[in-house]
Amino acid sequence: MAKTSLSRLFASLSEHSITKPSFTGSRSDSVTRSAYNSVTRFVCSSAQETQLIREERSNEGDREAAKENLESVNKEEDEGEDGDHVNKETGEVGGPKGPEPTRYGDWERNGRCSDF
Amino acid sequence: MAASIAYVGGHLQYGVNFCMGQSYKQAIWVPSVTFNGCLQRELSWSCGVSKFLQIRKCNLFQSRTNENWKSFGTVITSAYLRDGSTKYFDFAVIGSGVAGLRYALEVAKHGSVAIITKAEPHESNTNYAQGGVSAVLCPSDSVESHMQDTIVAGAYLCDEETVKVVCTEGPDRIRELIAMGASFDHGDDGNLHLAREGGHSHHRIVHAADMTGREIERALLEAVVNDPNISVFKHHFAIDLLTSQDGSDTVCHGIDALNTETQEVVRFISKVTLLASGGAGHIYPSTTNPLVATGDGMAMAHRAQAVISNMEFVQFHPTALADEGLPIKPKKTRENSFLITEAVRGDGGILYNLSMERFMPLYDERAELAPRDVVARSIDDQLKKRNEKYVLLDISHKPREKILSHFPNIANECLQHGLDITQQPIPVVPAAHYMCGGVRAGLQGETDVHGLYAAGEVACTGLHGANRLASNSLLEALVFARRAVQPSINHMKSSSLDLSASSLWTCPLVPKSLGSDVMHKILRITKEVRKELQSIMWKYVGIVRSTSRLQEAEQKIGKLEAKWETYLFEHGWQQTMVALEACEMRNLFCCAKLVVSSALARHESRGLHYMTDFPHLEESKRLPTVIFPSSHTTGTWSSRQLHQQPIVNSMV
Numbered sequence: 001m002a003k004t005s006l007s008r009l010f011a012s013l014s015e016h017s018i019t020k021p022s023f024t025g026s027r028s029d030s031v032t033r034s035a036y037n038s039v040t041r042f043v044c045s046s047a048q049e050t051q052l053i054r055e056e057r058s059n060e061g062d063r064e065a066a067k068e069n070l071e072s073v074n075k076e077e078d079e080g081e082d083g084d085h086v087n088k089e090t091g092e093v094g095g096p097k098g099p100e101p102t103r104y105g106d107w108e109r110n111g112r113c114s115d116f
Numbered sequence: 117m118a119a120s121i122a123y124v125g126g127h128l129q130y131g132v133n134f135c136m137g138q139s140y141k142q143a144i145w146v147p148s149v150t151f152n153g154c155l156q157r158e159l160s161w162s163c164g165v166s167k168f169l170q171i172r173k174c175n176l177f178q179s180r181t182n183e184n185w186k187s188f189g190t191v192i193t194s195a196y197l198r199d200g201s202t203k204y205f206d207f208a209v210i211g212s213g214v215a216g217l218r219y220a221l222e223v224a225k226h227g228s229v230a231i232i233t234k235a236e237p238h239e240s241n242t243n244y245a246q247g248g249v250s251a252v253l254c255p256s257d258s259v260e261s262h263m264q265d266t267i268v269a270g271a272y273l274c275d276e277e278t279v280k281v282v283c284t285e286g287p288d289r290i291r292e293l294i295a296m297g298a299s300f301d302h303g304d305d306g307n308l309h310l311a312r313e314g315g316h317s318h319h320r321i322v323h324a325a326d327m328t329g330r331e332i333e334r335a336l337l338e339a340v341v342n343d344p345n346i347s348v349f350k351h352h353f354a355i356d357l358l359t360s361q362d363g364s365d366t367v368c369h370g371i372d373a374l375n376t377e378t379q380e381v382v383r384f385i386s387k388v389t390l391l392a393s394g395g396a397g398h399i400y401p402s403t404t405n406p407l408v409a410t411g412d413g414m415a416m417a418h419r420a421q422a423v424i425s426n427m428e429f430v431q432f433h434p435t436a437l438a439d440e441g442l443p444i445k446p447k448k449t450r451e452n453s454f455l456i457t458e459a460v461r462g463d464g465g466i467l468y469n470l471s472m473e474r475f476m477p478l479y480d481e482r483a484e485l486a487p488r489d490v491v492a493r494s495i496d497d498q499l500k501k502r503n504e505k506y507v508l509l510d511i512s513h514k515p516r517e518k519i520l521s522h523f524p525n526i527a528n529e530c531l532q533h534g535l536d537i538t539q540q541p542i543p544v545v546p547a548a549h550y551m552c553g554g555v556r557a558g559l560q561g562e563t564d565v566h567g568l569y570a571a572g573e574v575a576c577t578g579l580h581g582a583n584r585l586a587s588n589s590l591l592e593a594l595v596f597a598r599r600a601v602q603p604s605i606n607h608m609k610s611s612s613l614d615l616s617a618s619s620l621w622t623c624p625l626v627p628k629s630l631g632s633d634v635m636h637k638i639l640r641i642t643k644e645v646r647k648e649l650q651s652i653m654w655k656y657v658g659i660v661r662s663t664s665r666l667q668e669a670e671q672k673i674g675k676l677e678a679k680w681e682t683y684l685f686e687h688g689w690q691q692t693m694v695a696l697e698a699c700e701m702r703n704l705f706c707c708a709k710l711v712v713s714s715a716l717a718r719h720e721s722r723g724l725h726y727m728t729d730f731p732h733l734e735e736s737k738r739l740p741t742v743i744f745p746s747s748h749t750t751g752t753w754s755s756r757q758l759h760q761q762p763i764v765n766s767m768v
Contacts, residue, residue, distance in 0.1 A: 092309040095301045095323075099459075099522065102321070105314025105488070106586070107248065108457030111523030115248065116314065116433060116458070116488065116549075116586055 201382055202618045205230040205347075206608050208371055208386035210354045210413060213240030214329070215572030215593035216392035217336035221296075222601040223388075224345035227608055230384055231346060232373050234353040234696075235408050238333055240394055248323030249332070249594070250316065250587035251286035253308055257318040259283045266588060269315045270581020271723035272738060273426075278578040281559060282588075282595045289594040290322055298335035300324050313586040314458075314488070321587050329590060351377045354412055355694050356757045357389065357420040358621050359565060366421045368568040369617060372624050372758070376696050381624045387611040388604045391417060391555060391563075391570040392597070396707040400548035401650040402436055404453045410700040411707030413574035417555040418706055419757045421745035422563045425576040426553030427707070428714035428741060429724040431584055432546040432659055434492035435460070437526075438506035441543020443534030453547040454529055456509060458488060460542075463522060465511040467491070468541060469498050472508075489583070492546050493726055496659035499545070508541035546659060550589060552580040552724065553714065556742065561600030567607055571596040578740065582723020621759040624694040634687050635695070642697045645680045646704060649673065653708055657715060662728045666716045673712065677705050681753050692758050702754035709755075714741045 085097050101107050106116035206227030209216045220229045231237070252262050262283040267274050290308075294300065300322050301309040310319040324331035340346050352373040359366050370385040396411025397403030418424050436453035439446050461467075461484040467476050479494040480486035486494075495507050511519055516538040520527050523537070530537050550573065555563055557575040562568075572593035579592045627635060656669035684698065718741055720734040721727050746755060 086304055090309065091303040091305060093302055093304050095309060100311070102311045102313045104458040104462035106458045107311075107313060107321075107323075108459050110525035111457055111460065111527070112525040112529075113433065113455035113457035113459075116455075 201380065203230065203382060203384050205384060205386045207388045207390065207604065208232060208384045209390045209392060210371060210416075211240065211392035211394055211572070211574070212237040212337075212348070212350075213392060213394055213572055213593065214332055214336065214590055215574075215597040216390065217333070217340050218594055218597035219390050219392065219569075219571060219600060219604075220346050221336065221339055221343065222598065223604055223608075224343050226605045227345070227387075229343075229346045230386065231340065231348045232352045232354055232371065232384065233348065233350050234376070234412070235351060237337055237340075237348055237350055238330075239406055239408050240333065248311060248313070248321035248328045248587045249286075249290060249590040250313075250320050250585070251290045251322060251591060252283060252318075252320055253287050253290065253322065254310055254319060257320055261318055262286075262316075262320060265316050266579065266585045267581070269583050269585035270579075271583055271733070273581035273722060273740065275578025275581075275740075278559065281599075282577075282579050282592055285595050285598070286591050289591070289598060292598075293332060293335065293594070296335050296339055298324070298332050300328075300331070315585045316587075332590065349373070349375075349382070351375060352382060353696050353699060354393070354416060355381075355624055355699055356759065357416050357565070357568065358383070358385070358759075359420045359757070360617075360620070362566075365566055366564070367566040368420065371416075372621070374624065374626070374694050374696065374699070379626050379628075381626060381694065383618055383621075383623065385618050387567065387608045389568050390561075390597075390600060390604070391568065391574050392572045392593075393574045395551045395573040396704070397548045397551075398646075399650065399653050399704050399708045399711065400430075401647070401654050402438075402453055402545055403548040404433060404436070404455060405548070407451055410703050411551075412700070412703045413570070414551075414554050414710065415703035415706035415754070417563065417565070417568070417570070417574075418710060418743070418745065419755060420565055420568070422565045422568065422570075423556040423745070424554065424710055424714075424743040425556040425740050426582075426714065427551070427710040427743070428718055429552035429580070429582050430548055430711065431550040431552060431724055432492050432496075433549050434488055434495050434546050435509055435544040436547035437529065438543040438545040439533075440545070441506045441508070442530070444532075446533065454526075455547065456526060456542060456544055457523075460509060460511055460523060460526070461485065461491070463511065463518075464514055465509050466513075467495065467544075468508045468510060469502060470504050470506075470508065471502075475507075489724070492659050495544070495546055500655070500658065500660065506543040506545040509544045510541035511537060512539050512541065550584055552576070552582070552584050553741070557596065559599065560603040561596045562603060567611070569600040569604060571600055576740075582725060622692050624758055625690060625692045627689065627693045627695060630688050630693075638684060638687060638689065638695075639697055641680065641683055642701050645676060646701055648676055649704060649708055652676065653711070657708075657712055659724075660726055660728060661715055663716065664729075666712055669712050670709075670716070673705065673708055677752055677754060680705075684753075691753070694758070705752070705754040710743060713743060717741050 085095065086093050087095050090100075096109055098110070101109055106113045108114070207220070207223045207229045209220050209229060209231045212231055212233035216231060216233075220231050223229055233239075250262065252259050259280070263276075263279050266279050266283065267276070290300075301324060303309045308322055311321040311323060312319040313321050322328070340348065353376050355372045355374055357368050358370045358372060359368050361367075368389050370383065371389060373382045373384060374380070375382055391413040393413030395405055395409045396414060397405025397409045398407065399411060403409070414424060414427075433453075433455050435456040437456060439450055465484060466474055467484055469475055474483075475498050476483040476486065476491070476494055479497070480490050484491070498507055499505070511523070519538050526542065527537050530542060535542070554574045554576040555570040557563055557570040557577050560569075561571050561575065561577075563570050573589060575596060577592060577596055579588065630638075652669055652672045656665045656672070680701065689698075715725060718725055718737065719727070719730045720737040721731050722733055722737070
């Protein structure tokens with residue numbers, strides 16, 4: 001039943017799968033407890049790995065963002081026509097600064113989601 | 117050019133004769149005619165003649181100096197009938213979001229347009245749609261890919277032809293918006309910058325920084341305001357469609373509205389009506405929708421005998437900030453929810469119930485990283501099982517600087533209410549966001565009622581199926597608003613209406629006679645009843661459903677409605693009386709019941725609709741849910757039009 005695989009945990013949130021969650025109406029508590037613990041431990045360790053990887057990515061992202069900001073400031077000084085922010089990675093002009101709003105599938109700015 | 121107004125019998129008929137060197141079909145349609153000032157004098161002559169028809173004002177718009185007689189200036193005349201005023205237009209548009217405005221701008225080239233909107237024109241779901249519009253604009257992308265993504269997201273319930281049409285026509289609609297002045301982000305290569313959202317396999321989201329909807333709304337409103345053929349009636353709340361029977365067909369002739377600023381009823385007679393009134397988020401207590409989204413269009417259409425479809429597919433966002441859980445509650449109820457992004461979970465946020473048990477692993481091995489719909493169901497299940505109001509999303513185990521730099525918006529909002537997200541978990545609850553169902557509309561935006569079209573969130577075109585793909589809603593509105601244009605023009609040209617028809621429907625009545633004391637009581641009770649309805653909907657018609665809970669909802673809603681109506685009528689309220697809060701309430705009841713009936717009818721789980729007693733997909737049930745009009749001789753105040761339906765053949 002637990003078709004767990006690390007690859008699924010690392011899968012991006014943009015996956016649209018028609019899953020059929022089973023709701024715990026009929027499970028007994030004891031079964032739940034032990035299954036929960038082992039699943040939790042498993043999930044936690046891989047989640048930690050996920051978190052680590054995401055942290056590394058976001059560290060990179062931060063470094064890059066910092067670089068971007070510096071560079072965009074320079075670019076803004078250079079640009080004659082408009083002071084629009086240019087995203088170094090994507091070449092987007094006038095877009096939202098900071099991390100890519102859609103990086104987790106929804107549209108977010110500074111933590112607030114406005115589209116999904 | 118000469119205009120003559122003949123007063124015939126007890127009815128006012130406008131006969132217009134054009135001498136322009138071209139044959140002109142007698143359309144008897146005042147607003148389609150260009151005048152140069154002579155009309156006013158003639159109208160005032162007929163003022164004293166009729167005892168119950170008074171022409172109070174006549175507005176003359178500057179006609180465009182244009183040889184082509186097809187482009188008209190607008191003349192609006194108001195004839196007061198007893199205690200209301202009547203306005204005549206070729207096209208009436210209900211709603212001022214992207215669908216309504218886009219449509220208005222096109223049909224205005226062929227006739228006069230009234231846009232009827234219940235608040236300020238920019239107050240619409242469109243304005244709050246900040247993410248983007250999806251369209252195939254990249255050479256490496258394809259219509260087939262967009263179609264596939266849409267159909268998969270819709271759990272295979274989408275109408276394939278509709279999907280094809282929308283995905284194919286999307287790019288052109290975007291280009292038109294740009295031509296109209298909407299400013300979208302572009303790359304430094306000059307091409308549109310396309311983002312990629314969840315569910316899309318290509319980059320195809322066009323956006324304007326992070327306020328796409330607002331930008332589109334701005335561009336369209338600007339064009340509308342500058343269009344001499346379009347009149348915007350803001351703060352006009354649409355009450356009911358004016359319909360008649362022509363044999364077995366129902367025909368729409370316009371709409372009654374209440375000017376909520378002056379408390380006057382205005383009757384709009386139009387050859388064509390477009391419903392673009394948006395969603396119904398406020399049938400639930402927690403919603404991302406602005407206050408205007410009370411399902412008015414769906415309710416009016418249902419009362420007018422239009423077919424409603426797929427109302428069970430209500431999209432929720434799993435993690436809206438739960439004000440209940442904040443140490444310092446907001447002073448007034450938040451009008452639309454603050455959604456906490458998936459990024460919080462993506463960055464390691466953990467969900468706990470109020471006993472600090474991490475529950476996601478019970479539902480899915482991906483835990484917090486499971487797809488959004490799974491997370492929404494899990495949260496809902498926990499809340500219902502434990503009878504709690506919210507769950508907790510904890511990111512406090514992450515470094516403080518990371519939290520503050522990634523999520524400053526959440527941090528600030530919470531801090532203002534006494535919560536430090538670097539130390540404490542965030543209270544969250546699912547919020548209703550989008551109605552995938554609505555008034556059944558065909559490929560031309562046509563409904564089952566002749567002369568009535570629908571576009572945008574109010575319509576059910578078959579695009580979204582059982583679940584909406586991100587950024588497809590603005591796209592749907594644009595495509596269908598455009599598609600409804602030619603059929604509307606054709607319908608308008610082939611229609612002629614006896615203007616005396618206006619007196620065939622009883623006029624709505626403003627409840628002045630009740631007195632302020634009684635009104636105050638009624639308003640207070642209505643406010644409580646609204647909260648109660650929302651509570652029932654959330655508790656029994658939430659994300660995880662079951663037949664028994666839905667049946668309970670049906671019972672409770674029925675009782676609540678009866679209780680409310682009895683209270684009203686006991687206090688002197690009459691069948692034809694109207695007030696904003698009461699009319700919204702009857703629309704909310706109507707929509708809530710449509711959602712419950714639809715949910716009860718689907719014996720499977722698909723997309724947004726999940727039933728614990730039918731937890732699987734059933735191929736044989738891969739069909740839309742359709743609600744046919746109920747008999748209008750029985751039923752509650754919310755399910756009947758205010759007026760009687762005349763049965764006349766001479767109307768069309």
